[in-house]
Amino acid sequence: MDAIDPAMLRMPHAEHRTIDFFTEDALPAPRMAPAEAERVAAQHLGIDARAQALGSQQDANFLLRSEDGTASAILKIANPAFGAMEVEAQDTAADLIASAHPELRVATVLRRPDGSPRCATVDTESGSAVARLLRYLPGGPLSGPRHLSPGTVAAMGTIAGKVSTALRDFRHPGLERVLQWDLRHADRVVAKLAAYIDEPDRRAAVRAATADAWARVQKLAAVLPSQAVHLDLTDDNLIRCPDGRLPMPDGVIDFGDLTMTWAVGELAVSLSSMLHHDGVEPHHVLPAVRAFHAVRPLSRDEAEALWPLVVLRAAGLVASGRHQAAVDEDNAYAKAALDREWRIFEQATHLPLPVMIHLVKDATGLADAPARADAPAHGLLRDLAGDDITVLDLSADADSLDHGAWLEAAAEDRLAASALTGGAAAVATRYAQARLTRAQALSAVSPATVPTGVDLRLGRAALMQAPAAGKVLAAAPGRVEITCGPQVLTLSFPHAVHPVVTTGATVQAGQDIAHLPSGVSVHIALHTADSPAVPPLVRPEYAAGWLALTADPAPLLGLPASGRTPHGNLLDRRDAVFATVQEHYYADPPRIERGWRHHLLSTDGRSYLDIVNNVTPLGHAHPRVEQAVSRQLRRLNTNSRFHYASVVEFTERLAALLPEPLDTVFLVNSGSEAVDLGLRLAIGASGRHDVVALREAYHGWTYASDAVSTSLQDNPNALATRPGWVHTVDSPNSYRGRHRGADAARYAPEAVAVIDELAASGRPAGAFIGETFYGNAGGIALPDGYLAEVYAAVRRHGGLAVADEVQVGYGRLGHWFWGFEQQQVVPDVVCVAKAMGNGHPLGAVITSKSVADRYRDQGYFFSSTGGSPVSSVVGLTVLDTLRDEDLQGNAVRVGGRLKSRLEALADRYGIVGAVHGSGLYLGLELVRDHVSLEPATEETAELCDRMLDLGVIVQPTGDHLNILKIKPPLCLDASAADFFVDMLDRALGQLGHCR
Numbered sequence: 001m002d003a004i005d006p007a008m009l010r011m012p013h014a015e016h017r018t019i020d021f022f023t024e025d026a027l028p029a030p031r032m033a034p035a036e037a038e039r040v041a042a043q044h045l046g047i048d049a050r051a052q053a054l055g056s057q058q059d060a061n062f063l064l065r066s067e068d069g070t071a072s073a074i075l076k077i078a079n080p081a082f083g084a085m086e087v088e089a090q091d092t093a094a095d096l097i098a099s100a101h102p103e104l105r106v107a108t109v110l111r112r113p114d115g116s117p118r119c120a121t122v123d124t125e126s127g128s129a130v131a132r133l134l135r136y137l138p139g140g141p142l143s144g145p146r147h148l149s150p151g152t153v154a155a156m157g158t159i160a161g162k163v164s165t166a167l168r169d170f171r172h173p174g175l176e177r178v179l180q181w182d183l184r185h186a187d188r189v190v191a192k193l194a195a196y197i198d199e200p201d202r203r204a205a206v207r208a209a210t211a212d213a214w215a216r217v218q219k220l221a222a223v224l225p226s227q228a229v230h231l232d233l234t235d236d237n238l239i240r241c242p243d244g245r246l247p248m249p250d251g252v253i254d255f256g257d258l259t260m261t262w263a264v265g266e267l268a269v270s271l272s273s274m275l276h277h278d279g280v281e282p283h284h285v286l287p288a289v290r291a292f293h294a295v296r297p298l299s300r301d302e303a304e305a306l307w308p309l310v311v312l313r314a315a316g317l318v319a320s321g322r323h324q325a326a327v328d329e330d331n332a333y334a335k336a337a338l339d340r341e342w343r344i345f346e347q348a349t350h351l352p353l354p355v356m357i358h359l360v361k362d363a364t365g366l367a368d369a370p371a372r373a374d375a376p377a378h379g380l381l382r383d384l385a386g387d388d389i390t391v392l393d394l395s396a397d398a399d400s401l402d403h404g405a406w407l408e409a410a411a412e413d414r415l416a417a418s419a420l421t422g423g424a425a426a427v428a429t430r431y432a433q434a435r436l437t438r439a440q441a442l443s444a445v446s447p448a449t450v451p452t453g454v455d456l457r458l459g460r461a462a463l464m465q466a467p468a469a470g471k472v473l474a475a476a477p478g479r480v481e482i483t484c485g486p487q488v489l490t491l492s493f494p495h496a497v498h499p500v501v502t503t504g505a506t507v508q509a510g511q512d513i514a515h516l517p518s519g520v521s522v523h524i525a526l527h528t529a530d531s532p533a534v535p536p537l538v539r540p541e542y543a544a545g546w547l548a549l550t551a552d553p554a555p556l557l558g559l560p561a562s563g564r565t566p567h568g569n570l571l572d573r574r575d576a577v578f579a580t581v582q583e584h585y586y587a588d589p590p591r592i593e594r595g596w597r598h599h600l601l602s603t604d605g606r607s608y609l610d611i612v613n614n615v616t617p618l619g620h621a622h623p624r625v626e627q628a629v630s631r632q633l634r635r636l637n638t639n640s641r642f643h644y645a646s647v648v649e650f651t652e653r654l655a656a657l658l659p660e661p662l663d664t665v666f667l668v669n670s671g672s673e674a675v676d677l678g679l680r681l682a683i684g685a686s687g688r689h690d691v692v693a694l695r696e697a698y699h700g701w702t703y704a705s706d707a708v709s710t711s712l713q714d715n716p717n718a719l720a721t722r723p724g725w726v727h728t729v730d731s732p733n734s735y736r737g738r739h740r741g742a743d744a745a746r747y748a749p750e751a752v753a754v755i756d757e758l759a760a761s762g763r764p765a766g767a768f769i770g771e772t773f774y775g776n777a778g779g780i781a782l783p784d785g786y787l788a789e790v791y792a793a794v795r796r797h798g799g800l801a802v803a804d805e806v807q808v809g810y811g812r813l814g815h816w817f818w819g820f821e822q823q824q825v826v827p828d829v830v831c832v833a834k835a836m837g838n839g840h841p842l843g844a845v846i847t848s849k850s851v852a853d854r855y856r857d858q859g860y861f862f863s864s865t866g867g868s869p870v871s872s873v874v875g876l877t878v879l880d881t882l883r884d885e886d887l888q889g890n891a892v893r894v895g896g897r898l899k900s901r902l903e904a905l906a907d908r909y910g911i912v913g914a915v916h917g918s919g920l921y922l923g924l925e926l927v928r929d930h931v932s933l934e935p936a937t938e939e940t941a942e943l944c945d946r947m948l949d950l951g952v953i954v955q956p957t958g959d960h961l962n963i964l965k966i967k968p969p970l971c972l973d974a975s976a977a978d979f980f981v982d983m984l985d986r987a988l989g990q991l992g993h994c995r
Contacts, residue, residue: 019081020178022188027180028328030060030077030124037062041075044120045133046112051075055333057324059256060124063136073110074134078256080127084119087130089174090255091117093167093228097252100166104159105239105251107134137251139242142235145340146247147278147990149942150287150588155249157288160233160270161295163252164263167228175228175260180320182231183265184221186312187214193319196326202318202342209349210315213308216353220305221262229266231257234273245928245938264302267292268309272317275347276340278990279949282350283541286363293364303366307348307356314348317341351542352532359545367544371551372561373526374485376467377509379558380524381426384462386558390424392416394435396593396603403623404596406436420459429455430562431552434540434605441599441607442979444950444986448537449605452550453490453525455536456557464491464514464522466507467556475499480513484526487551492523526551540604585955586948595620598969598976600953609976609983611954614807614921614967617835618881625838628877632870640667640867650872653879654844657817659826661848667867667875671806671833672700674843677861678831679704679767681847682800685828685854688766689725692755692794696731696959698776699769699804708769711776712959727765729754729790732782733774735914735925736933748789755793764797772819772827775807778923778963779916787823795828800851803827806843807921810835810878811888812970814895814919822918840874841865887970891919898922898966898977905985911936911993922966923957924984935960943987950983 021027032040037051041064049064049072060077078087091109098106109117110133119132142152180189190210197203217224232254239251270292271285289306292298298306321341324334361367379385392415393400405411412435416427429435434449470483478495481488491513499514501507516522527534531549538546552561570591574584590602597619600608610620618625632646640647651665666681668674683689693699693708700706707726722728729751731737734744758765768790774780791801808819809832816822818830828851833843843866855861865871882888899915902924906912913927926936926943940956940963947954957965968976988994 018083018086018174018177021180021185022178022192024081026323026327027058027079027081028126028324029056029058029331030080030126030129031330032060032077032124034062037075037077040077040120040122040131041133044122044131045075045118047073047118047133049073055336057320057331057334057337064133071136071138073136074107074253076132076134077122077124078130078132080124080129082130082256083174084121084130085174086177086258087119087132087174089172090258091132092172093170093230093258094252094255096170097163097166101162103250104162105137107137107251107253107255109134134253137239137253139240139244139251141253142238142240142247142249144235144992145276145278145990146992147946147987148235148274148280148284149246149945150284151942152247152249153274153285154287154291156233156235156238156270156274157267157291158295159238159249159252160267160288161292163230163233164227164266164292164296167230168263170228172228175258177259179231179257179259180316181257181269182259182261183217183268183309183312183316184261186210186316189316190319193323196322197319198322205349206315206318206345209311209345212353213311213315216308216357217305217312220301223301224262224264224305225299225302226261227263228258228260229263230255231259231261231265231269233266233270235277236273238270245936246942262305262309264298264306265309267298268306268313271306272310272313272344272348275314276343279946279986280347281541282347282356283359286359289360289363298364298366300361300366303361303364304357306360308353310356311348311353314341314345318345351545354531354549355542355545357545358548359542362544362548368548370548371487371526371528373487373551373553373555374468376556377469378465378467380464380467380553380556382463382465382510384425388425389456389557389559390419390422390427391559392419392427392429394429394437395433396436396601396605398436401436401594402621406439406596406601407441411437416457420457425459426462427457427459428554428557428559431550431554432543432547432562434603435537436594436601436605438537439601439605439607442609442951442976443607444983446539446541446604446606446951448535448539450538450540450543450547451536452527452534452538452546453523453536454553454557456522456524458516458518458520458522460518462516463512464516466509466511466513468509470507472501472503472505472507475501475503475505482507482513483529484556486529487526488529489553489556490523490525490527492525493520524553524556526553526556540606585953586945590948598972607951608948609952609968609980611952611964611966611968611980613969614812615834616839617810617812617887617970618838618878618885619969619971620839622838622881624881625840625874625877628873629840629870632873635869637868637870639862639864641862644869646869646872646876647867650875651867653876655846657879658830658846661850662826662830662846664847664849664852666845666847666852666861667871668833668843668845668863669841669866670700670843671831672702672705673863673866674806674831674833674845675699675705675708675769675802675804676702677845678802678804678829678847679708679769680858681829681845681851681855682767682802684858685851686766686799688764688799690727690758690763690765691725692727692729692751692758692765692768694731694770694774695728696733696777697771697774697804699806727754727758731774731777732786733777733780734783735780735916744783745785747783748786751786751790752793755790755797755799759797765794765799767800767802767829768794769802769804771804771808772823773808773813773918773921775921776957778925778958778965779918779921780923781916781918782823785823787820787825791825791827800828801825802829802831805830805832806834807967811882812891812919812921812967814888814891816918817888836878837871837874838878840871842871842875882970885971888919890972891970894972894974894977895919895922897974898972898981901978901981902966902984905981905988908985908995909988909993910995911939911988916963917966920966920968920970920972924964924966925958926962926964935962937962939991939993940964942991946987946991947983950987952980952983954980
């Protein structure tokens with residue numbers, strides 16, 4: 001530890017005293033004009049600079065700039081109430097953290113050439129104060145309303161954990177302070193300052209929340225470890241990495257609240273500062289809890305105390321903020337914070353404390369064992385056993401919810417009535433299993449889907465009895481609460497039903513509670529005796545917290561208890577056996593087990609709008625496809641060497657969709673196979689082995705299709721490792737390529753020159769392959785006439801034109817069924833897949849008979865399941881449905897509306913560079929600068945994560961991953977298109993991209 005600077009000890013106010021907030025009437029920030037700050041810096045601290053005032057609650061801070069405008073240091077004038085010993089402790093702690101964690105930038109005190117700190121005593125209107133120069137950290141704080149991504153939140157927790165570990169053994173006399181921010185004194189602070197909260201209802205809420213949280217903390221106070229803490233690792237004091245594109249903290253400033261207190265308070269303060277940011281709810285801060293716990297493990301007691309401390313911090317902020325604004329009227333910083341401090345309090349108290357306590361414990365792996373109902377002495381229903389009760393499955397796996405039945409308002413009633421009509425004596429739902437029937441389509445917030453009890457519907461009259469001896473806590477028409485072992489049993493039924501027990505009565509096991517007529521519905525719940533009121537259904541993000549207060553009442557009905565799968569277990573299993581190169585969307589993906597039209601549904605009962613699935617043009621789970629496949633599977637599925645009608649009918653239909661001379665079809669299983677086969681056909685027919693391909697394109701994963709793929713995101717080494725027979729030409733990207741706008745007409749002659757040069761060198765190309773509408777680059781149309789010139793060149797030298805229609809074909813472009821139609825050309829070979837099977841593996845290559853016949857020179861062709869009876873029936877059904885539901889026309893209408901609304905976003909958000917595409921094949925390109933077109937790669941990834949939180953699945957594409965690929969099922973309707981743009985609008989605003 002550094003010695004205390006002798007100059008500081010000679011200061012008039014610098015006797016070894018420390019602040020005691022409760023002996024001070026007020027702590028207004030020192031008043032000092034910028035000109036005076038410049039004089040202090042020059043005369044006392046040895047630096048000539050211009051001073052710019054910065055905000056502070058109780059100190060005076062100035063940014064010092066040199067003559068050229070470069071930021072050189074921070075001048076900090078401590079509140080006169082703070083002694084030199086306290087300041088010396090702060091600077092020593094800063095040095096300690098900087099040494100322990102060199103990866104962190106820390107605002108350490110600047111030193112003179114002799115090594116002494118640049119500190120001095122200065123006079124202010126409020127009295128003598130310590131002034132010192134601190135290291136300036138560029139990058140800016142995380143403060144402001146901007147939404148915080150999970151990565152940013154986790155980084156804040158990691159820094160808090162590192163600071164906590166670095167200060168664990170730090171001791172200094174300047175730490176023995178009594179601060180208003182020290183959560184050990186939170187109750188006294190609120191008691192002293194709550195009167196400054198003018199609004200009576202808010203004042204009462206702050207006092208009540210403080211009393212509750214304080215009582216819980218006091219039960220743990222004796223076992224909570226104490227240490228030196230920064231105690232202000234908030235969004236104001238965590239500094240963004242200056243080189244980062246996203247708000248990712250790597251710097252720590254402002255040690256003014258350094259003290260000795262409960263260690264867990266470090267995390268509580270940091271968490272509270274997150275709660276005012278746009279769109280942040282309590283569950284959004286859990287990544288910080290997990291990250292802190294990974295660096296500095298929380299004890300079970302600390303996990304128990306954490307959220308009550310968050311509430312105490314929030315209450316203290318509100319009371320202190322109102323007080324500071326009243327006693328320091330010129331403090332604009334304090335007044336500007338009042339609204340955000342109230343939002344912090346609202347979010348901190350949004351859910352009952354026990355819920356958040358258990359949610360924190362679950363997030364840290366410190367959750368208590370689930371409560372279980374004691375084995376009942378008697379069943380809850382007399383003369384009705386578990387075998388008489390049908391359990392209703394309302395989960396994402398339920399067959400009864402097929403064909404969009406989950407969207408029906410009365411789906412649960414209909415299913416229950418059907419079971420009762422079928423002979424069940426009663427129907428019961430499952431505890432803790434998310435109900436898909438409560439999912440809401442196109443919702444920005446997850447609905448309450450997780451049941452905390454069981455709903456029972458009776459098919460015949462029944463007598464409800466006490467399962468064990470207990471006391472009646474409440475009895476009224478429609479409701480009974482009775483103790484049941486260590487828990488409370490709550491029964492809710494129609495008000496017309498009157499219980500036969502009275503409040504305060506003691507009941508014995510088997511004693512009558514209520515007589516229930518046939519058709520009555522009863523909600524049965526078990527909860528801990530001291531729990532807050534538990535809703536029948538809760539949101540999945542908070543389910544772990546609510547369910548920890550409850551137990552499954554199914555055993556009281558003679559039914560087995562519901563099992564709960566640990567979160568993340570399935571993802572761990574996938575990572576253990578599934579090759580990791582087969583990546584999944586999102587770092588923490590929802591588990592998707594059902595789709596319907598343009599909706600994807602998670603096992604949590606959350607409905608997501610699907611904006612990426614061009615594999616299913618008809619929409620998910622289309623009943624016509626399902627019925628056709630089921631019917632064919634009942635009859636026959638074999639390979640295409642057998643003779644059956646469907647393969648003939650399908651290939652006839654497919655060939656009829658293409659112009660002459662494309663009249664011969666090969667059927668395969670995927671787009672990769674189709675491209676591979678298409679290239680083999682072209683090379684075989686032309687007798688030439690060289691191929692010309694476009695850069696920034698993706699064609700597949702087989703040897704040949706991968707060889708001609710040049711997308712750097714799919715293969716970062718694509719251009720360097722391609723085989724010698726593949727030759728590339730410039731990507732004809734009219735937006736960000738070498739030639740833009742009208743100059744894009746130059747791409748075709750340049751490509752033609754490459755083709756001519758190959759021929760002149762004795763290696764004429766046997767094929768040119770390209771997407772007919774530039775899909776991988778975000779749905780950009782090729783320059784007018786591009787393919788006409790390139791096709792003519794390759795054919796002039798004996799080669800063939802291969803069109804990759806895997807993504808853009810089958811009506812997705814709206815105005816054209818095939819992409820090559822937009823270019824007014826006819827290829828020699830067409831490769832198609834994806835849309836053909838609506839999710840069933842099906843691909844095709846269509847060419848002329850003369851080209852197809854040349855394949856025999858290479859051998860024979862056979863695909864076991866390509867063109868099987870099932871595949872052929874699927875293909876026919878997709879074509880029929882595309883026609884009958886006018887999905888190509890829908891792509892024109894809804895796609896046009898969607899593109900228009902997306903283009904309007906460019907007027908509000910500078911990050912929107914362009915909207916590419918046609919129909920329902922669109923791309924929203926995000927850039928940091930409209931001149932350089934610097935791609936906003938990190939911002940696009942963050943936007944996709946935020947959109948998932950808002951109920952939309954969208955992903956990036958392009959070599960820079962800065963384009964939102966918008967390829968939804970072609971059944972997308974106007975309301976869904978509007979929801980997508982509305983959520984995109986909200987997310988862009990929350991992430992700070994407004995002009």
